[in-house]
Amino acid sequence: MYKLLACCSMASGISLQPKMVQASLGVQKQGNGHCTNVPRNVNLEKLQNNYLFPEISKRELQHLDKYPNAKVISLGIGDTTEPIPEKISLSMANYARALSTAEGYRGYGAEQGNQALRKAIAETFYKNVLIRDKEVFVSDGSQCDISRLQLCLGSKVTIAVQDPSFPAYIDSSVIIGQAGDFQDKTGKYQNIVYMQCGPENNFFPDLTTTPRTDVIFFCSPNNPTGHAATRKQLQQLVEFARDNGSIIIFDSAYAAYITDNSPKSIFEIPGAKEVAIEISSFSKFAGFTGVRLGWTVVPEELLFSSGFPVINDFNRIVCTCFNGASNISQAGGLACLSSEGFQAICSVIDYYKENTKILVNTFASLGLKAYGGVNAPYVWVHFPGLKSWNVFAEILEKTHIITVPGSGFGPGGAEYIRISAFGQRERIIEASWRLEKLISNEKALFNSVENKE
Amino acid sequence: MYKLLACCSMASGISLQPKMVQASLGVQKQGNGHCTNVPRNVNLEKLQNNYLFPEISKRELQHLDKYPNAKVISLGIGDTTEPIPEKISLSMANYARALSTAEGYRGYGAEQGNQALRKAIAETFYKNVLIRDKEVFVSDGSQCDISRLQLCLGSKVTIAVQDPSFPAYIDSSVIIGQAGDFQDKTGKYQNIVYMQCGPENNFFPDLTTTPRTDVIFFCSPNNPTGHAATRKQLQQLVEFARDNGSIIIFDSAYAAYITDNSPKSIFEIPGAKEVAIEISSFSKFAGFTGVRLGWTVVPEELLFSSGFPVINDFNRIVCTCFNGASNISQAGGLACLSSEGFQAICSVIDYYKENTKILVNTFASLGLKAYGGVNAPYVWVHFPGLKSWNVFAEILEKTHIITVPGSGFGPGGAEYIRISAFGQRERIIEASWRLEKLISNEKALFNSVENKE
Numbered sequence: 050m051y052k053l054l055a056c057c058s059m060a061s062g063i064s065l066q067p068k069m070v071q072a073s074l075g076v077q078k079q080g081n082g083h084c085t086n087v088p089r090n091v092n093l094e095k096l097q098n099n100y101l102f103p104e105i106s107k108r109e110l111q112h113l114d115k116y117p118n119a120k121v122i123s124l125g126i127g128d129t130t131e132p133i134p135e136k137i138s139l140s141m142a143n144y145a146r147a148l149s150t151a152e153g154y155r156g157y158g159a160e161q162g163n164q165a166l167r168k169a170i171a172e173t174f175y176k177n178v179l180i181r182d183k184e185v186f187v188s189d190g191s192q193c194d195i196s197r198l199q200l201c202l203g204s205k206v207t208i209a210v211q212d213p214s215f216p217a218y219i220d221s222s223v224i225i226g227q228a229g230d231f232q233d234k235t236g237k238y239q240n241i242v243y244m245q246c247g248p249e250n251n252f253f254p255d256l257t258t259t260p261r262t263d264v265i266f267f268c269s270p271n272n273p274t275g276h277a278a279t280r281k282q283l284q285q286l287v288e289f290a291r292d293n294g295s296i297i298i299f300d301s302a303y304a305a306y307i308t309d310n311s312p313k314s315i316f317e318i319p320g321a322k323e324v325a326i327e328i329s330s331f332s333k334f335a336g337f338t339g340v341r342l343g344w345t346v347v348p349e350e351l352l353f354s355s356g357f358p359v360i361n362d363f364n365r366i367v368c369t370c371f372n373g374a375s376n377i378s379q380a381g382g383l384a385c386l387s388s389e390g391f392q393a394i395c396s397v398i399d400y401y402k403e404n405t406k407i408l409v410n411t412f413a414s415l416g417l418k419a420y421g422g423v424n425a426p427y428v429w430v431h432f433p434g435l436k437s438w439n440v441f442a443e444i445l446e447k448t449h450i451i452t453v454p455g456s457g458f459g460p461g462g463a464e465y466i467r468i469s470a471f472g473q474r475e476r477i478i479e480a481s482w483r484l485e486k487l488i489s490n491e492k493a494l495f496n497s498v499e500n501k502e
Numbered sequence: 503m504y505k506l507l508a509c510c511s512m513a514s515g516i517s518l519q520p521k522m523v524q525a526s527l528g529v530q531k532q533g534n535g536h537c538t539n540v541p542r543n544v545n546l547e548k549l550q551n552n553y554l555f556p557e558i559s560k561r562e563l564q565h566l567d568k569y570p571n572a573k574v575i576s577l578g579i580g581d582t583t584e585p586i587p588e589k590i591s592l593s594m595a596n597y598a599r600a601l602s603t604a605e606g607y608r609g610y611g612a613e614q615g616n617q618a619l620r621k622a623i624a625e626t627f628y629k630n631v632l633i634r635d636k637e638v639f640v641s642d643g644s645q646c647d648i649s650r651l652q653l654c655l656g657s658k659v660t661i662a663v664q665d666p667s668f669p670a671y672i673d674s675s676v677i678i679g680q681a682g683d684f685q686d687k688t689g690k691y692q693n694i695v696y697m698q699c700g701p702e703n704n705f706f707p708d709l710t711t712t713p714r715t716d717v718i719f720f721c722s723p724n725n726p727t728g729h730a731a732t733r734k735q736l737q738q739l740v741e742f743a744r745d746n747g748s749i750i751i752f753d754s755a756y757a758a759y760i761t762d763n764s765p766k767s768i769f770e771i772p773g774a775k776e777v778a779i780e781i782s783s784f785s786k787f788a789g790f791t792g793v794r795l796g797w798t799v800v801p802e803e804l805l806f807s808s809g810f811p812v813i814n815d816f817n818r819i820v821c822t823c824f825n826g827a828s829n830i831s832q833a834g835g836l837a838c839l840s841s842e843g844f845q846a847i848c849s850v851i852d853y854y855k856e857n858t859k860i861l862v863n864t865f866a867s868l869g870l871k872a873y874g875g876v877n878a879p880y881v882w883v884h885f886p887g888l889k890s891w892n893v894f895a896e897i898l899e900k901t902h903i904i905t906v907p908g909s910g911f912g913p914g915g916a917e918y919i920r921i922s923a924f925g926q927r928e929r930i931i932e933a934s935w936r937l938e939k940l941i942s943n944e945k946a947l948f949n950s951v952e953n954k955e
Contacts, residue, residue, distance in 0.1 A: 082805065089808055091656065100821040135602040141598035142598040145594035147591075149590070156789070157579065190825045193824055226657065264540070294537070336607070339828070340601070340828055341825065353540055355537075366546075369674060370645070370648075376792040376793065381598070471609075
């Protein structure tokens with residue numbers, strides 16, 4: 050009755066896949082099962098191993114298996130730890146509670162977000178740069194919007210990223226099909242421009258030698274290096290994008306941690322509205338990592354080469370591939386932006402900033418070069434000549450502290466470890482003490498140059 | 503200093519874009535602004551007009567502008583209206599409230615969802631078909647997971663959809679690049695197989711003439727027709743997919759509305775685990791349209807042609823392009839699946855089912871053919887010879903009732919209107935009365951065959 054097709058002809062191909070991917074779920078090809086005749090997405094085949102942060106979580110679980118009584122301190126995944134201010138949690142609780150009343154029940158909201166929240170975001174963060182409410186799209190977090198932006202831009206555009214950078218930029222680029230093959234030798238994907246950002250260039254790429262790309266992902270304050278680009282650096286970036294006809298996707302998820310005069314938004318730079326999109330988040334700003342809330346600003350002035358407004362296409366993606374952030378989370382977002390809520394959040398941020406100072410001082414006292422920390426909740430520690438995964442493993446084994454190996458952020462992070470300052474104060478102090486002990490006791494190890502990546 | 507590139511050379515090209523897309527945001531090319539040199543995504547260029555549901559909302563607003571005092575009744579977008587049972591809203595409120603305490607605060611959860619919720623979903627919906635907890639991925643709604651599945655499968659696969667069907671299947675397919683151009687003449691995209699499903703074939707495609715595709719989107723109970731596929735029909739579908747090496751993406755978002763013995767999950771059909779993914783949702787099941795919660799089941803037995811497990815790639819997408827559903831929504835989901843919560847939800851569903859009966863009887867009494875309703879909260883009404891957008895407009899103008907024109911679901915819906923049974927009882931009764939009055943008064947109009955689409 051139906052057409053018969055030969056399938057499973059390549060069933061043994063599974064053994065060619067990276068082992069870590071399979072290990073992550075423990076799925077192996079079933080004995081004598083049926084195979085579909087659907088080819089695996091070539092873009093997924095190109096992806097290296099697991100996504101960084103679930104991989105770190107896995108390592109943590111493995112460590113706990115090995116040392117069930119260890120007092121593990123996580124300075125790895127940048128996860129907020131302090132309670133959400135009461136005013137904000139209460140507004141979410143009240144909203145949720147009211148959903149069981151005829152007056153308070155709400156169904157679908159606008160895909161782009163609650164109008165009052167869009168307005169509050171525009172007024173709180175963009176008042177002086179004249180971003181309009183309708184240019185603000187509320188999301189369930191900036192990581193999700195990175196993929197939606199990639200869906201919007203498609204597989205034909207070329208991208209540049211800071212090296213090191215938050216891995217979702219590159220991984221989403223590979224998934225959508227913008228990247229070539231991964232090169233083991235360089236640790237880079239073909240067709241992606243890696244803009245080296247290290248202490249040697251004040252964490253800002255040399256734009257005179259940077260090839261033109263359609264899209265430039267730029268995160269400031271940067272994850273993982275903690276560097277906030279200066280006004281002058283961002284002016285150069287906007288000028289570069291204007292000259293090249295590029296679009297900057299500016300990630301300002303850590304803007305609330307800026308303590309100096311570095312711009313908190315790309316739109317503080319004149320001319321940016323015609324070349325930039327900004328993604329941001331309530332995650333690190335308001336401790337909403339689990340509550341899920343963020344936003345993206347697409348200015349009406351941003352146009353494709355044909356003159357077609359980018360905002361129209363992004364709006365279409367949001368309407369088709371997303372259904373709005375949870376209305377309860379949005380109620381919380383609105384409370385965050387009230388004057389009382391905002392003030393309470395700032396106290397929590399100050400707490401994390403104090404943590405950061407403790408960590409920065411620890412590494413400085415050990416004679417290690419530690420960057421970031423001033424404008425970001427991350428400290429970026431240099432271990433010259435060492436492989437970052439080895440340093441990660443050594444620190445975990447000896448101190449039960451989870452960090453993030455810099456090479457997870459690109460080849461530019463090969464000799465670095467990212468330390469997150471999110472955590473309860475006593476744990477940060479305890480971690481500093483353990484790190485101090487380890488590193489001063491094993492000076493020989495942490496100065497080795499034998500295992501250079 | 504930087505390379506200079508000519509841009510804006512095609513700035514006038516904007517006038518070639520569909521007018522509705524621009525009108526939706528009111529964005530026009532800025533006078534003498536800068537254009538980037540980034541080409542618009544060709545896949546987005548192919549998309550027709552606006553996404554259906556925001557377009558319906560726009561029409562509603564326009565109608566309210568015209569008749570500010572009209573008592574509009576919305577039987578359009580399938581949006582739940584009844585309060586969430588207290589047990590469930592309270593569990594969310596308590597979770598949210600606890601986020602301001604040291605003991606209750608939670609940051610990032612697992613991207614795949616809270617372990618207890620995954621387990622509860624597996625036990626509640628899939629106990630007899632042995633779906634494992636780890637095969638359940640909690641999402642922020644099935645519409646979002648449709649796009650994530652498309653990201654997983656990539657642009658090279660071919661797809662088939664029921665005609666008519668929920669528009670996100672086709673639109674997401676166009677966005678990812680699986681579709682060819684839209685054909686005005688047929689109302690169809692090239693490279694997509696439209697499986698005609700109407701009363702003439704008991705809403706099930708003739709599989710002997712259906713071409714093979716990699717992926718088959720299949721929604722049961724169907725949105726918009728309200729037809730729940732019978733066990734025999736689904737057995738045929740699974741057999742067809744097995745013979746062809748295809749993957750079925752089975753949308754069971756309305757399974758809770760089934761009143762007869764139709765299968766509520768594709769996994770009730772033997773052999774389905776090796777050929778099917780199931781997407782589902784708390785939206786219509788628990789009134790979570792605004793709360794945002796759903797799930798997707800990817801069985802470990804489902805393999806690409808190489809033998810590589812689909813679940814591994816979907817897991818990678820979820821980890822990279824998503825960060826988990828809101829933890830507050832997930833707490834609500836867990837409460838829904840407690841015995842008390844589940845019972846309370848069933849009462850709400852029964853309420854909507856009663857609404858559906860009222861609507862079905864209304865159309866029957868008018869001598870119109872109305873389908874669905876028995877196993878779904880939608881009634882699918884046939885207006886032979888009429889254009890659905892005209893019927894939509896006529897009903898709106900004369901009765902202030904919002905419906906959905908069938909052609910929004912594909913050419914197979916050209917002569918149909920979808921009526922949603924979500925609504926407060928008195929509004930449903932009032933709507934029935936208004937529709938009865940209009941249709942019996944204007945028999946000539948509703949029997950016209952002049953405007954056939």
